[in-house]
Structure formats: C-alpha cells, structure tokens
Amino acid sequence: MSKKLTKNQRTILQLIEAKETETSAQNLHFEMQQTGLKIGLATVYRALKLLKVEGKIQERVTPEGESFYSKIGMAEHHHHHLNCVNCGQSYPLDVCPISQKITDWCQTQKFKVYYHTLEFFGLCADCQTQADNSECFNAN
Ligand SMILES: [Zn+2]
Ligand SMILES: [Zn+2]
Structure with a gap:
C-alpha cells in the first residue's frame, strides 16, 4: 500500500531520519525554510500525517497535546x-x-x-x- 512520496514528504522524512531525537512540525517547518524551501506549515502537517499512516515515522503526543515526531526506531x-x-x-x-x-x-x-x-x-x-x-x- 506504499504510495510514492512527494518531494516535500521525502524531504521531511529525510530530516526526521537524520535526527537522533524527536522533533516538532514547527521545527521541521523552520528547518525547511532555513534551507530556502517554500513550504507552508499546513503542508508539513499533511506530509507528517501521510508518513505516519505509511508507517515511516512515529508520533508522540505529550500530556499538553503537543506532537513530536521521530523515525521508527529499532526496538x-x-x-x-x-x-x-x-x-x-x-x-x-x-x-x-x-x-x-x-x-x-x-x-x-x-x-x-x-x-x-x-x-x-x-x-x-x-x-x-x-x-x-x-x-x-x-x-x-
Ligand atoms: Zn513534577
Ligand atoms: Zn517499547
């Protein structure tokens, strides 16, 4: 059921996979803008949702309702x-x-x-x- 990822989705996946710690959508959005990519925060959220459904990343929601994303780790x-x-x-x-x-x-x-x-x-x-x-x- 794996769909082909768009360029934005691939970029976000690569950013997350390069990290040893969790990151937020805002942080990813900021990093992408730093590298000169024009992308809206809503697009980042949509890409994160798709990557999550595809089983490529995982999401952790804090008690405050903040979401953090990380690569699917080895056990x-x-x-x-x-x-x-x-x-x-x-x-x-x-x-x-x-x-x-x-x-x-x-x-x-x-x-x-x-x-x-x-x-x-x-x-x-x-x-x-x-x-x-x-x-x-x-x-x-
Ligand atoms: Zn305490
Ligand atoms: Zn465990």
Whole structure:
C-alpha cells in the first residue's frame, strides 16, 4: 500500500531520519525554510500525517497535546516516558517493557504493527515532595 512520496514528504522524512531525537512540525517547518524551501506549515502537517499512516515515522503526543515526531526506531532506540502530571516533565525509560511476544500476538490478530507507545503518568519526585510539604502546611 506504499504510495510514492512527494518531494516535500521525502524531504521531511529525510530530516526526521537524520535526527537522533524527536522533533516538532514547527521545527521541521523552520528547518525547511532555513534551507530556502517554500513550504507552508499546513503542508508539513499533511506530509507528517501521510508518513505516519505509511508507517515511516512515529508520533508522540505529550500530556499538553503537543506532537513530536521521530523515525521508527529499532526496538532498542525508542523510549517510553514517565510523565509528571503536575510539572509536565517527561523522564525517558532506558528499557522497553513490551516483549516481542506481545508484538507477535498483535501480528496474529492480522494487525500490522508499525510501533508501540507506552506512557506512565503520575507525580515526579520533586512534585511529590512539594505535595507532601503543602499537606503539612495545610494541616498546621
Ligand atoms: Zn513534577
Ligand atoms: Zn517499547
């Protein structure tokens, strides 16, 4: 089902594949303009959507609703995050808790797996300390 990519889509894919970290649509748009390419932000978003549907890139949406894009990593190159719901900090996990077994099971459901995400939400150490302190403060 792979369609032929347009020049803009290829350029965006190359920019994303050259990066070791995630990037935003705004950042990609900026980089393309820096190299003298005339492209609208809406075109960047459309290209990102198509690349996502084609399984060429992956998208991560933060708790604030911001999207970040990265290449579909080798299993060992992707990250899961611990997200603090109070301060919005994300802490990447070094390990992937999803086993090949689960991915294999998904394939048996006639589902073609491009990638997976797994995010944890809660309070970071700093915010827990703050919450504890304010409880003491209120009690007094
Ligand atoms: Zn926090
Ligand atoms: Zn994983």
